[in-house]
Amino acid sequence: xxxxxxxxxxxxxxxxxxxxxxxxxxxxxxxxxxxxxxxxxxxxxxxxxxxxxxxxxxxxxxxxxxxxxxxxxxxxxxxxxxxxxxxxxxxxxxxxxxxxxxxxxxxxxxxxxxxxxxxxxxxxxxxxxxxxxxxxxxxxxxxxxxxxxxxxxxxxxxxxxxxxxxxxxxxxxxxxxxxxxxxxxxxxxxxxxxxxxxxxxxxxxxxxxxxxxxxxxxxxxxxxxxxxxxxxxxxxxxxxxxxxxxxxxxxxxxxxxxxxxxxxxxxxxxxxxxxxxxxxxxxxxxxxxxxxxxxxxxxxxxxxxxxxxxxx
Amino acid sequence: xxxxxxxxxxxxxxxxxxxxxxxxxxxxxxxxxxxxxxxxxxxxxxxxxxxxxxxxxxxxxxxxxxxxxxxxxxxxxxxxxxxxxxxxxxxxxxxxxxxxxxxxxxxxxxxxxxxxxxxxxxxxxxxxxxxxxxxxxxxxxxxxxxxxxxxxxxxxxxxxxxxxxxxxxxxxxxxxxxxxxxxxxxxxxxxxxxxxxxxxxxxxxxxxxxxxxxxxxxxxxxxxxxxxxxxxxxxxxxxxxxxxxxxxxxxxxxxxxxxxxxxxxxxxxxxxxxxxxxxxxxx
Numbered sequence: 001x002x003x004x005x006x007x008x009x010x011x012x013x014x015x016x017x018x019x020x021x022x023x024x025x026x027x028x029x030x031x032x033x034x035x036x037x038x039x040x041x042x043x044x045x046x047x048x049x050x051x052x053x054x055x056x057x058x059x060x061x062x063x064x065x066x067x068x069x070x071x072x073x074x075x076x077x078x079x080x081x082x083x084x085x086x087x088x089x090x091x092x093x094x095x096x097x098x099x100x101x102x103x104x105x106x107x108x109x110x111x112x113x114x115x116x117x118x119x120x121x122x123x124x125x126x127x128x129x130x131x132x133x134x135x136x137x138x139x140x141x142x143x144x145x146x147x148x149x150x151x152x153x154x155x156x157x158x159x160x161x162x163x164x165x166x167x168x169x170x171x172x173x174x175x176x177x178x179x180x181x182x183x184x185x186x187x188x189x190x191x192x193x194x195x196x197x198x199x200x201x202x203x204x205x206x207x208x209x210x211x212x213x214x215x216x217x218x219x220x221x222x223x224x225x226x227x228x229x230x231x232x233x234x235x236x237x238x239x240x241x242x243x244x245x246x247x248x249x250x251x252x253x254x255x256x257x258x259x260x261x262x263x264x265x266x267x268x269x270x271x272x273x274x275x276x277x278x279x280x281x282x283x284x285x286x287x288x289x290x291x292x293x294x295x296x297x298x299x300x301x302x303x304x305x306x307x308x309x310x311x312x
Numbered sequence: 313x314x315x316x317x318x319x320x321x322x323x324x325x326x327x328x329x330x331x332x333x334x335x336x337x338x339x340x341x342x343x344x345x346x347x348x349x350x351x352x353x354x355x356x357x358x359x360x361x362x363x364x365x366x367x368x369x370x371x372x373x374x375x376x377x378x379x380x381x382x383x384x385x386x387x388x389x390x391x392x393x394x395x396x397x398x399x400x401x402x403x404x405x406x407x408x409x410x411x412x413x414x415x416x417x418x419x420x421x422x423x424x425x426x427x428x429x430x431x432x433x434x435x436x437x438x439x440x441x442x443x444x445x446x447x448x449x450x451x452x453x454x455x456x457x458x459x460x461x462x463x464x465x466x467x468x469x470x471x472x473x474x475x476x477x478x479x480x481x482x483x484x485x486x487x488x489x490x491x492x493x494x495x496x497x498x499x500x501x502x503x504x505x506x507x508x509x510x511x512x513x514x515x516x517x518x519x520x521x522x523x524x525x526x527x528x529x530x531x532x533x534x535x536x537x538x539x540x541x542x543x544x545x546x547x548x549x550x551x552x553x554x555x556x557x558x559x560x561x562x563x564x565x566x567x568x569x570x571x572x573x574x575x576x577x578x579x580x581x582x583x584x585x586x587x588x589x590x591x592x593x594x595x
Binding site for chain 1: 330333334336337338340341342344345347348351359360362363364366405406407409410412413414417418419425427430431432434435436437438439440441442443444445446447462463465466469473498499523526527529530533534544545546548549559562563566569570573574576577578581582584585588589
């Protein structure tokens with residue numbers, strides 16, 4: 001203090017400025033934590049929190065950009081409309097069906113891929129790349145490629161079928177075949193991610209367990225069901241839940257393969273939300289649809305968080 | 313140990329069988345991409361042959377020429393690159409800061425924040441189409457890169473933060489402390505010590521963020537109606553021929569779109585696998 005009173009005001013000023021600087025550059029731990037988390041918090045507020053509030057609010061409104069009428073509070077009208085909308089039910093049913101078919105499908109197929117990839121190959125990279133390329137391929141690209149695969153005249157699938165004596169499936173003209181093509185594509189595209197997760201799980205299982213089982217005389221099949229599968233469970237659960245949540249949002253593959261056709265027979269909830277929002281500009285109804293989807297996803301996420309907690 | 317190993321009866325370890333299994337894996341993973349490559353190299357009249365040919369008889373690059381001249385494919389590529397690079401940079405910056413706070417500083421409610429991050433990672437961005445559309449419209453961001461960079465950053469933020477938290481936790485605190493004794497500030501220590509030492513983690517997170525952005529379709533389709541601002545997936549999907557879907561050109565464009573990510577994956581395959589399996593999200 002005595003020193004400070006001896007120095008000129010000029011120097012004192014610059015000293016406090018430099019103190020301010022160091023305090024700003026080296027704040028207390030708590031301030032620093034807040035500062036460091038701030039950008040993430042701001043971005044999440046803008047892109048998630050505020051939009052969620054706004055979504056729920058808009059879902060109670062009659063808001064169509066094509067009508068030119070300003071937004072009007074309409075209570076549950078959008079939801080009532082939804083219950084009587086056959087396309088909503090069709091799209092929701094398709095979404096649920098896609099989830100129920102492709103999630104177990106990708107699990108079984110992915111498990112098979114992982115077990116194969118876990119064999120002691122001399123070179124690891126071709127196998128690794130074969131699992132990574134389908135994962136990295138954009139969903140929309142996978143949709144386009146498989147649409148070409150299933151092309152009724154020039155597609156490779158019909159070419160192979162013709163060789164074994166089955167001819168003339170016109171995949172995208174019937175709801176059933178189109179739906180099958182979409183599900184097969186989704187299973188192919190998503191199983192490699194499953195396989196990667198399961199493979200990582202497989203590699204953590206200690207070899208000694210199998211050796212002990214050999215000594216006890218347990219067969220391969222028994223070892224698989226009593227050692228491999230139980231120890232893989234945590235990896236499988238995580239992979240299944242992520243896959244379920246993404247399956248509920250299915251959009252890219254049906255959009256690029258069929259645009260929801262023939263008719264609306266292969267459209268999903270996400271596609272119907274997109275159509276109402278971007279094509280029809282009916283923001284109120286689009287929001288109500290999204291709230292339903294949001295509720296379904298939230299349930300799955302809650303289950304997921306609970307499972308992680310009990311696991312940890 | 314060695315004796316027990318040799319007593320273990322071989323299971324699919326015979327070379328021919330193993331090669332067969334490897335072949336099944338490779339065909340499953342590579343065939344679609346290879347098939348589209350073959351298609352792209354066929355002349356249009358060869359594509360109309362029935363029964364179809366498998367390998368191209370007279371490989372030609374004509375479809376590639378048309379892919380770049382019929383549609384602004386180069387522009388789509390540029391848009392995809394810029395959006396992916398900008399969102400990757402933003403994601404890394406924000407998640408490095410957040411991960412450091414979570415890994416090193418004493419924060420009340422740390423577990424709650426981590427749970428929230430996992431919840432965000434499963435958040436269906438599709439459901440926010442309407443409000444995000446309105447926000448972008450209000451801010452005048454429709455038909456800009458920014459309208460995609462911001463949501464893509466959110467898309468990758470959780471997985472990148474989780475990967476970085478686990479990397480930062482593995483770096484000895486002593487290194488940081490001694491740097492701080494030498495007069496480095498805490499933030500200085502973060503960027504001069506912690507981030508460089510976590511380079512593999514930062515890199516892994518960056519690749520995942522890049523691939524996430526490169527792949528995204530729905531928001532890109534919804535926010536940027538101007539053809540000049542289309543990203544690659546949207547641009548290619550909306551290619552329209554005069555009468556039918558122009559498959560020869562589409563296949564060439566798809567190959568162009570697959571190559572950059574394939575190169576990234578080939579070079580950094582081990583990083584990508586470790587990143588995916590430590591906090592992977594996408595299906």
